[in-house]
Amino acid sequence: MPVITFTHHKGGTGKTTSCLNCGGFLNKKGKRVLVIDCDPQANATTGLGCDPQEPRKNMYDVFMSGTDEFEAVALKEIIVSTESGIDLCPSSLDLAGAEPYLYEREDRLFVLKEAIKPILRRYSYILIDTPPSMGQFVINGIVAADHVIVTLDNGMFARTGLEALQTIFSDIAEITGTPVSADMAVITRGRMIQEEMTPGEEISRGFRRLLGLKNEETTSREQFEEIVVFCEKFFPNVFTIPYDILIHEAQKQGLPLSEFAPESKAAVVYEEISSAIEKLN
Template structure:
């Protein structure tokens, strides 16, 4: 059972959207899918139609298990079963209060990894949504992962984000012995680009075309070329998600885009990504 973590310490890169929609299409193929929401903002929880803070137990209780004075809650006790959507271990704002306690524990970087272990036979794939920060929940998600998916946009700070992620991965390896190797980059917010799911070079060609037809100035063109070069160097596989109004519509309805009942540009791309991810071990 592969554990796949969606990561970027910057907000607005599409982590939650990718996690939910890939999970939705994996569910459509008949796989048993669990999504673990490790973000105190609980957007993945809301995105599956669950009101944050209403569950008897959530990921806060799982992280606090083993901390003196707190009840032991195994991950299986915090899972909400889905019918047509993936199962969910929800989050709530309470999670923000857990982090100070985690620093006091010797196992603080491996809490999630250890919690996932007992449920591995129940699922075909586990997807972890992480917060836009460099704290314990992101680190736990990366340490627990077999594969890491990086989501990013093509904004002016994307390149700095790649550098920061490289530093985070290096620090995790140095301090835990766990090597984090990104398996895929998903580029979001492409309003024109609709590339096939191919290795990075084809996506880069598409982005170059996008630059050409968008009339961007020299400074923006240079930034895009720098991002492309970094992606070609860093990631074995890069995928692009076009702009699609069906994405926010699905989020408002509390369902993955796979449940909207019609094809769309983004849905087609997420379905192709799910097909690739479904073959990971």
């Protein structure tokens, strides 16, 4: 019953997108999947069609269990079913308030790992979405994981972010006494590659400039290929996700691509990644 954490301390790298879409295709293959949303922004919660503002117990209650006079709340008590078929441990903005309390606990690195243990046998895969930070929720996600997947964008600072993440892994390994490494890198094209733009996209960008609207950012193919080569030095598996507007449309509908647009460009690659995840067992 592998626990897989999607992580990067930088925002906008596609952690949530990759977590939900890999989970969607694993679920479509008949696997029972649980997504644990450890991000106070609650994007995974929203992305699976759940309202993070709805009053219910969530990951805040789990992380606060055993702290001061807070009641004990188990993961199984907060699990909700979603339209996609994926189970979810939802988050909310309240989760941000739990982090200061974790620093006071001696077992702070292992709170999530211990919380997961009672439900391990219920699922084929447990996927953890972490926030863009270097805080306790990221560390808890990495410590709880059997496998770690790093997500990166194709921007100019991807290399710097990866080097910083390697330092985090080393620090966690030193503290816990357990080696930490990433099994896979997923590079998401948050920016379009200039050379791949169709004439229609070029015209659209021209009109947007005339109207004073902001265009999607682009990057060069050379820069993108440099990032891929760089990642291949660190990770045994590297996947690149093509720019695909249907990713955002699916998230608006609260569904993974496996349900919303299974034949789309990005969906094809996420299905390949889900197959690679199965081989990690």
